[in-house]
Amino acid sequence: MLRPLVSLIALSLFFISSSAFADARGEMLFGQHCVACHQFGGKGGIGLPLTPEKMENVDDLYLIRTIQLGRPGRVMPAFTELNLDDVRSIVDYMRSASNTKSVVFEASHLSGNPDRGEGLYHLHCVTCHAEDGSGAGEGTGVTLSRHRGFMVMPPSITNPGFLASASDPILEFAIKHGREGSGMLGFKDVGLLDEQGVADIVAYIRQMGSDQQVAPPLPEDERPTITIESPYDFDTTVSNVRQSLVGANFRIFPDRYLEQGLLDEFMVNKRQVGIRFCNFNELYGMLAIEPRVGVVLPCRITILEQEDGSVLLVAPNLKVVSRWFNNDNLVRLWAAMNEGLSSIMEEASL
């Protein structure tokens, strides 16, 4: 009688400790890879909130795929360097921390009609999720450090990573019951849509998803900087650059030598100078789209005199830089800005 009890206790202790171990690994990985954007306790940041209420609305497969595929062009990276065990331990940790279980959905029986769905989508969803489903407003999640147009920034529901992660029942569940604390209603719960209407919208979302454009890969020969040789001497080039920038309405900060602060003052090469500039209006708009732009901005054109006396102008190639954020809205904005920057540099070296 006693023996089975003892082994039962031993067995359960084993399970408790091995799951505690798995949890610790999951917690460590979540801390390392997710907390910067989603915060502990899932309060959200650049990423969406991952609250217990939300965890009750999705199954583990959705979480696993979301981690593996990310949201291409929509800030969240694909964690391809994590193996399936690691991904599972993150999901297990998210489950235990939120005290929730994977949801089992009933298979849906309705087939939706995308044409009917289109009308309903425009009636009920377009103000938040935008014409093409990519999410209205600027930015993602609930970034706290600035003003936001929505309680929670509506996610892209036509993103290829999202649609490959979310099954139809998950989409239906989200539309029927909404998302607590985000401003999105439960459309069936409040009687605005019936089962068929929900299925029609899901069919329309899938159709829009198959038309979504992601930014094409960069051409192979694109370089990390725009580099131009100036026909003028160092001092003339510096003053030309300054003039072009003022002409283009930029505010110029005090110059800094490239090596300033890195070497003793008397050793600093004074023929390598960075002209730093910014347009605060534009900066503010960029921060709304992408709070991390400070890792590149303010912009700087560096002017170097080389040993043979030739003078170079060097600036970051914003077409390349914009790719590092996995944020297609920034890719579009900076493609235009890059043109402006190139022409300022060309003007200065005409």
Add this chain to the structure above:
Amino acid sequence: MKKFLLAALFLIASSAQAITNDMMMLRMNIKADVAIEYLKSALENRGYSIAHTQKCDGGMQSFGYTTDFYRSIFFGKGAEAREISKAHPDFVSYIPHKITVVAEREETVLSIVNPHVFDRFYPEDSMMLQHFKNWHHDILSIFSDLRAAERAHKLQ
């Protein structure tokens, strides 16, 4: 031949290491004005000089925008800067390194570009690839120093 093999091995090793996250980020459960001081000492302890601190928030506020604490720290090593600007003048836009420190209420988020994003532009340049690897490694070490500093701070 041996040199070629070594270079090939090196390439394989470094591309296996390459990770998909182009941005390296750390959230600290400490207010930004304190976190930035921890960051500065962690950088200096790892042998980097701090070139300067840019107050982006101040600039925006003076233009009438409301924004929280937003700073960038520029840091680097003098000898490296000199070597790279000579060998690769087309790289100088990314010298010194730059890390942003942004407040999210009581917490702080640090972001920096993963140096491995540059690997693809210098596929055959072992000096540059080695720099990218070292910088990546240093950033990871600095992040782990900061996690330790955060734990110690909470115990105070």
